[in-house]
Amino acid sequence: MAVSPATLKGLVLPAALIATAEIGGRMADLQYSDSLATPSAIVVAFGQAVADGSILTTTRDTLVTAFAGLGIGGTVGLLIGILLGVLPTADRLMEVTIESIRPIPSIAVLPIALIALGFGYRLEIAIVAFACMWPLLILTRSAVRGVEPRLMEVSRALRLTPAARVVKIVIPAALPRIFVAFRLAAGIALIVSVTVEIAINPLGLGHAIMTAQQALRPELMLAYLVWLGVVGWGLNALLLFAQQRLFGRAAMVEERQ
Template sequence: MFHRYASLMKGLALPIILLGIAEVWAIAVHTDSYTLAPPSRILVAGLRAFSDGSMMTATWQTLGSVLTGFALGGLIGVSLGLIFGLQRPMDQLAELPVEVFRAMPSIALLPVWMVIYGLGYKMEVAVITFSTIWPNMVMTRAAVRGVTPRLLEVSRVLGLSFGQQIWKVVLPAVFPGVFVALRLTLGFSLVIGITVEIVANPQGLGSAIMLAREAMDPGLMLAILVWTGVIGVSFNIAMNLLKKHVFQRLLSQGTPA
């Protein structure tokens, strides 16, 4: 236990030192900035935003869009990756359309999504979903192609159905690659969601950042940015816990199709 706390304190040492330097510098300079604020002012602004409920309201709006888009993009992308990885003819047929859509910048397509869905929740979810399908699909397809063909041959000899082959042979083999894809795209979903809210969607943390900037409140603006970073770290911790306690247990148990 002591070693755990000692390791934690070592990890916190550099951030604490940097915060102290920033605070001392801000006090020594005695200047008002419309873009920067000392850590104490950021903390006060963040606490004020939490106390009046505005921070949590914006957080739930962002999380609703981000998690929905991530789930849809992950489901579609992983499914397509499994199909294209196992069915080479379909993969060859879809290769050109996939490469074309994958190369399209998701933010550049904002006008298209705005025409289809208007402003709001649906538009943001559509952008996040479109953005996360392709990395999930590409990494899953690559993981499936890395499965030893002999494993599939043995599963057929044992009389496993196609669904059982997927669940008991393919998924355990490709799980590390798929998990990396999901973990990366979850953080990517947050980035895309915040960007969409800054550019075009008047809700969530991204919109709150722009409102704080327009109000010339750098303390609040930076407090929201710090809180966004905390959310990103929390996503990473949550995904690791899911991997350890849920995904691997499900895959180790397996179920007949």
């Protein structure tokens, strides 16, 4: 597969920064540093983590909780968003409740979730689901409200039932904007999952980063951190590719609005 000139140009700055960091690290003699490491040391630590399987296990744990929370929270947010978008009366009744709970940081409910669920997957999935519910709910409600009024007139002329109107008219028309909300929620899921692991939950990439930091192994800590960035970039690139394949130019137009 040929690499585009734009991609090559985009790699120039990262390559220059890596080379500068390597040269500067060797000049500063970071061999005994407990907070920084050279890029070459980070690569070696990453290779060791891959060889012993630790980075694969921690990545699996983080992605399992992130995707499970995204699936649960996204589904709840999607259903409530469609309901509020279709029924203005319900939207008005729920507005104060939603706007009172939505600003609460997801990490702030961690003590309550810890008492109720304890450590482990359930704790992290619950926190991620809470965080992912809101972008799907808010943006789905907005997308449903923005459906072309003439399409709703056609559905009434065809005498579609409310359920059929939602399935055949509302959801297909709002789907490009809903997928943009799903991309946003996917990023939030990964961020919140790692944050919970760093804060308190003893599993996943976040816990591995903290363990390496406490063991005074900056090269391993930074290897996990770089790998986390690669995972996030790959996830976003995969969803962006799916968005373009599914919706074409319409998806890009919706994202700019």
